[in-house]
Amino acid sequence: MTTAQLADSAVSFGPAVALSCRECGARIPLGPHYVCVECFGPLEIAYDFHQPGRPAVTRELIESGPASIWRYAPLLPVPADVAAKPNLNPGWTRLVHARNLGRELGLRKLHIKDDTGNPTHSFKDRVVAIALEAARTFGFTTLSCSSTGNLAGAVCAAAARAGLRACVFIPAGLEQAKIVMAAVYGGELIAIDGTYDEVNRFCSELIGDEAGEGWGFVNVNLRPYYAEGSKTLAYEIAEQLGWKLPEQIVIPIASGSQLTKIDKGFKELIALGLVEDRPYKVFGAQANGCSPVSAAFKAGHDVVQPVRPDTIAKSLAIGNPADGPYVLDIARRTGGAVEDVTDAEVVDAIRLLARTEGVFAETAGGVTVGVLRKLVETGKLDPDAETVVINSGDGLKTLDAVADAGVTATIKPSLAAFHAARG
Amino acid sequence: MAVTVRIPTILRTYTGGSAEVSAQGATLAEVIEDLESNHPGLRARLLDDAGKLRRFVNVYVDDDDVRFADGLATATGEGAKLSIIPAVAGGC
Numbered sequence: 001m002t003t004a005q006l007a008d009s010a011v012s013f014g015p016a017v018a019l020s021c022r023e024c025g026a027r028i029p030l031g032p033h034y035v036c037v038e039c040f041g042p043l044e045i046a047y048d049f050h051q052p053g054r055p056a057v058t059r060e061l062i063e064s065g066p067a068s069i070w071r072y073a074p075l076l077p078v079p080a081d082v083a084a085k086p087n088l089n090p091g092w093t094r095l096v097h098a099r100n101l102g103r104e105l106g107l108r109k110l111h112i113k114d115d116t117g118n119p120t121h122s123f124k125d126r127v128v129a130i131a132l133e134a135a136r137t138f139g140f141t142t143l144s145c146s147s148t149g150n151l152a153g154a155v156c157a158a159a160a161r162a163g164l165r166a167c168v169f170i171p172a173g174l175e176q177a178k179i180v181m182a183a184v185y186g187g188e189l190i191a192i193d194g195t196y197d198e199v200n201r202f203c204s205e206l207i208g209d210e211a212g213e214g215w216g217f218v219n220v221n222l223r224p225y226y227a228e229g230s231k232t233l234a235y236e237i238a239e240q241l242g243w244k245l246p247e248q249i250v251i252p253i254a255s256g257s258q259l260t261k262i263d264k265g266f267k268e269l270i271a272l273g274l275v276e277d278r279p280y281k282v283f284g285a286q287a288n289g290c291s292p293v294s295a296a297f298k299a300g301h302d303v304v305q306p307v308r309p310d311t312i313a314k315s316l317a318i319g320n321p322a323d324g325p326y327v328l329d330i331a332r333r334t335g336g337a338v339e340d341v342t343d344a345e346v347v348d349a350i351r352l353l354a355r356t357e358g359v360f361a362e363t364a365g366g367v368t369v370g371v372l373r374k375l376v377e378t379g380k381l382d383p384d385a386e387t388v389v390i391n392s393g394d395g396l397k398t399l400d401a402v403a404d405a406g407v408t409a410t411i412k413p414s415l416a417a418f419h420a421a422r423g
Numbered sequence: 424m425a426v427t428v429r430i431p432t433i434l435r436t437y438t439g440g441s442a443e444v445s446a447q448g449a450t451l452a453e454v455i456e457d458l459e460s461n462h463p464g465l466r467a468r469l470l471d472d473a474g475k476l477r478r479f480v481n482v483y484v485d486d487d488d489v490r491f492a493d494g495l496a497t498a499t500g501e502g503a504k505l506s507i508i509p510a511v512a513g514g515c
Contacts, residue, residue: 023479035509037433040468040479201483204508208432208442303478306490320488322510325478 012137015051016077019043019224022326030077032138032216034223042322043224045077049272057272059243062235067092069126069232075268076232077225078133086161087132088154090125091232093117095240095388100356101369102387105376109386111246113237114359115393120181122315122362122393123258124154127229131218132158134225140216142167143187146203147219148196148254148315149178150362150393155218156185167215169199174314177397195309197320230258234265237388238275245269245280247385250372252364252392253284253293253338254316256323263330282330283380284338285371287311287363291340293324298338302328312343312401313363315393337380341370347401349373353391360395368392424449426499428458429506437462446505451482452495454505469507481508 018027023041034043049057057074065071069091070083083089093115102110115123128151135143143159144167145151152168159166166187170179171194183189192199203220206212218226238245245266251259263282269275286294289311296304304324309317321327331338341349346363349370354360361369372389375381395402411417428446430438438444444462448454459466471477475495482489483506489497499505 035431035433035479037436037468040433040477040509042479197488198486201481201506201508204431205429205506208435306488308491320481320490320510322479 012079012133013045013077014079015047015049015054015074016045017048017051018046020046032134032140032221034221045224045228047075047077047268049075049268057274059239059274062239062274069129069229069236072232072235075235075272076130077228078130082133085133085136086163087129088119088125088158088161090118090129092236095237096357096359098357098389101353104352104356105373106383107372107376107381107387108384111237111241111386111388112353112357112359112391113233113388114391115233116359116361116391116395118154120150120153120157121397122150122154123230123233123390124150124393125158126232127151127226128154128158128218130229131216131222131226132162132164134222135164135216135218136162138216140214141165142215143218144168144203144212144215145218145220146170146196146199147182148317149174149182149397150315151219152182152189153178153185156182156187156189159187160185169203171196171199175398175400177399181397196314196318197306197309200318200320227257227261230261231265231268233258233390234262235269237262238266238269241386241388243275244386245275245278246388247279248281248283248336248381248387250283250285250368250375250387250389252316252368252390253286253321253324253327254318254364255321256284256293256327258390258392259284260323260326260330263334280334281336282334283336283371283375284327284331285368286338286340287313287316287346287367288340288342289313290317290319292319293321293327294338294340296324296338297328297331304328311346311363312398313346313367314398315362315364316367337375339371339374339378339380341367341374345370345374350395350402351405354395359391361391362393362395362398363401364393365391365395366401424499424501424503426454426501426503426505428454429504431507431509433509434465434468434507437465437468448499450495451484451489451497451499451505454499455495479510481510482506483508
């Protein structure tokens with residue numbers, strides 16, 4: 001990049017100051033890079049929240065911001081005026097005090113962070129919004145991604161709103177609702193005959209090809225920016241709990257990025273003095289049919305052996321999770337765990353959450369609630385501790401999982417028929 | 424065995440900008456040694472100090488992830504196509 005572009009970046013990326021390698025610590029200037037040239041490790045955003053001329057980040061400053069993730073703009077790699085740009089303004093979703101589910105499971109203080117309320121009905125709007133700003137700054141004209149479904153919809157919607165082209169890649173055989181929810185925004189939707197991991201690999205190769213020039217792949221070459229969006233889940237949970245950290249949190253794992261960034265968000269809040277520094281335990285949730293991180297955790301390994309996924313929880317079906325090793329570190333550091341549940345338990349959990357709290361989760365939410373239940377039953381969760389579980393997406397996207405739910409009876413429009421039907 | 428190796432963008436400084444290079448070897452380990460002799464510096468980018476594949480490096484031989492096969496001992500037949508890909512991408 002030229003000096004002028006770098007100067008622009010300094011404005012565009014707010015408190016972000018560099019990309020740093022999570023493996024070897026090497027630092028490079030902010031740019032559309034995602035891999036350390038020294039060791040192949042993942043790059044992430046490094047910040048200086050105390051730069052001269054920047055206002056101190058206080059609870060009051062945040063509380064006076066918009067009802068979206070942009071209330072946390074001073075903690076994100078985005079310009080200060082980001083809320084005024086054409087984007088989907090995601091976030092500030094509800095934190096549901098789940099008394100009924102808590103009572104049923106035996107948890108005294110349970111909350112559900114319900115991210116179905118985002119513009120495209122999954123948490124992906126958070127991460128895409130950050131990647132979109134980076135794409136604008138770097139001058140990319142096409143927004144792209146590899147996706148298990150939710151991300152494709154979030155990218156296509158964000159691109160439409162921002163006036164960028166979209167071309168997204170999904171594995172063939174995804175749920176119909178997710179296909180429609182991506183295609184309706186008018187971008188190109190390419191189904192690849194393979195698993196998500198193969199789609200991912202294809203996109204990594206496309207980036208190095210002429211055809212991919214000028215493209216911002218939100219979860220590949222914009223990944224350091226994109227991933228930071230998940231920090232906003234941590235910020236919102238803490239603010240909605242009255243500026244305190246939960247004592248236990250259960251988070252779904254696909255690549256593991258969301259979990260690692262929620263942990264990063266909690267640590268930042270502590271470092272900035274916005275919450276009290278108290279211990280919290282991080283628990284990861286996987287589906288049994290794609291549980292490489294859970295398997296590594298239980299075996300005591302610090303590397304993750306890839307698997308070939310086979311589960312109804314397709315949005316979590318990443319067999320080669322990039323952030324798996326970091327998830328293991330965090331679960332062990334905080335005294336948490338990584339657990340998995342069967343597809344049958346996923347379906348049960350979707351029904352349980354719907355029946356007790358009126359929240360309809362997609363299969364990934366079934367995984368987290370299913371794991372929540374299992375962690376209570378096995379004594380790994382403290383029943384008296386303040387607990388948060390993440391619901392990352394809307395059940396309308398995975399209707400097949402609960403397709404046997406249907407009408408109780410079909411009757412003639414008469415009171416007699418109604419009484420007869422109810423026995 | 425003559426094979427072709429697809430080089431990711433961040434390693435093309437070692438291959439004079441080439442996205443694809445030829446190499447020799449009956450196993451992945453031999454191919455990496457051959458790459459090192461023609462493109463010095465590549466080996467240290469792929470293998471750690473203990474000589475194992477770095478944990479964020481994915482290598483595919485004819486579309487198969489070598490972690491599902493025999494790792495560095497994975498056979499590379501005549502005409503095999505290898506891809507080296509950073510393992511840093513993906514969903515939530």
